[in-house]
Amino acid sequence: MKLRIAEIFGPTIQGEGVLIGEPTVFVRAGGCDYRCSWCDSLHAVDSAFRHDWAPMSPDAIMDRVRELSGGQPLTVSLSGGNPAIQDFGPVIASGRQSGYRFACETQGSVARPWFAELDTLVLSPKPPSSGETVDWAAFADCVRAGHAARQTVMKIVIFDQADFDWARAAHDRHPDLPLFLQPGNPEVDPALPVDPAMLAQRLEWLTDRAMQAGWFAPRILPQLHVLIWGNKRGV
Ligand SMILES: C[S@@+](CC[C@H](N)C(=O)[O-])C[C@H]1O[C@@H](n2cnc3c(N)ncnc32)[C@H](O)[C@@H]1O
Numbered sequence: 312m313k314l315r316i317a318e319i320f321g322p323t324i325q326g327e328g329v330l331i332g333e334p335t336v337f338v339r340a341g342g343c344d345y346r347c348s349w350c351d352s353l354h355a356v357d358s359a360f361r362h363d364w365a366p367m368s369p370d371a372i373m374d375r376v377r378e379l380s381g382g383q384p385l386t387v388s389l390s391g392g393n394p395a396i397q398d399f400g401p402v403i404a405s406g407r408q409s410g411y412r413f414a415c416e417t418q419g420s421v422a423r424p425w426f427a428e429l430d431t432l433v434l435s436p437k438p439p440s441s442g443e444t445v446d447w448a449a450f451a452d453c454v455r456a457g458h459a460a461r462q463t464v465m466k467i468v469i470f471d472q473a474d475f476d477w478a479r480a481a482h483d484r485h486p487d488l489p490l491f492l493q494p495g496n497p498e499v500d501p502a503l504p505v506d507p508a509m510l511a512q513r514l515e516w517l518t519d520r521a522m523q524a525g526w527f528a529p530r531i532l533p534q535l536h537v538l539i540w541g542n543k544r545g546v
Pocket residue numbers: 343349350351352390391392393394416417418434435466468493494495496497499534
């Protein structure tokens with residue numbers, strides 16, 4: 312059985328959400344059932360890039376992860392695209408034997424039994440600015456599938472006031488999921504630089520919104536990797 316892999320890179324630090332700052336190797340799956348207007352990983356989504364995606368066996372994936380981590384077990388971050396449209400169960404089973412931990416980033420549109428084998432399941436439902444519509448029944452299936460994961464959290468990207476209001480309603484649906492908000496990055500062309508002052512201003516706006524609303528449930532974080540490296544790939 313082979314998986315479609317857009318890229319494997321690291322070690323680097325997890326730049327987002329509950330594991331921010333944690334050393335990790337990324338395994339980025341090719342293919343996605345969504346087309347978010349502001350997706351920062353189109354090279355793993357748009358089928359125009361599919362010729363760059365490699366078919367890899369679970370053993371070949373873990374061999375590359377081991378090579379990159381110098382054989383030291385660390386957290387492997389499964390991302391994409393949507394990793395949940397493929398079967399990462401055998402990759403997790405193989406890595407776990409040698410002490411690797413696994414986190415997965417997915418939008419919550421497709422539930423998989425292997426979510427239960429994860430250490431960290433990050434569900435990132437998409438707000439109105441994305442142009443996508445969340446299927447909340449499928450999302451709830453994902454939460455249930457992750458019942459045995461060590462932790463399941465919700466992470467929402469916020470571009471504007473409509474996204475902010477939507478995030479509050481999303482939290483009301485799943486109040487038990489720890490919530491992380493990150494400002495959206497409107498500049499996703501890997502060929503163009505990102506202005507850190509613009510990101511800081513978006514983070515300030517988001518923080519002000521939450522504090523003025525007296526909404527203290529979410530943690531608010533920047534995309535640390537974008538602050539360090541902009542839109543550079545493979546970091
Ligand atoms: C590229 S996605 C891949 C995993 C999965 N498809 C998902 O969306 O959760 C990884 C994370 O990046 C976030 N993201 C994508 N584009 C972004 C942007 N322009 N600004 C901020 N976050 C973004 C997504 O919301 C998601 O939380």
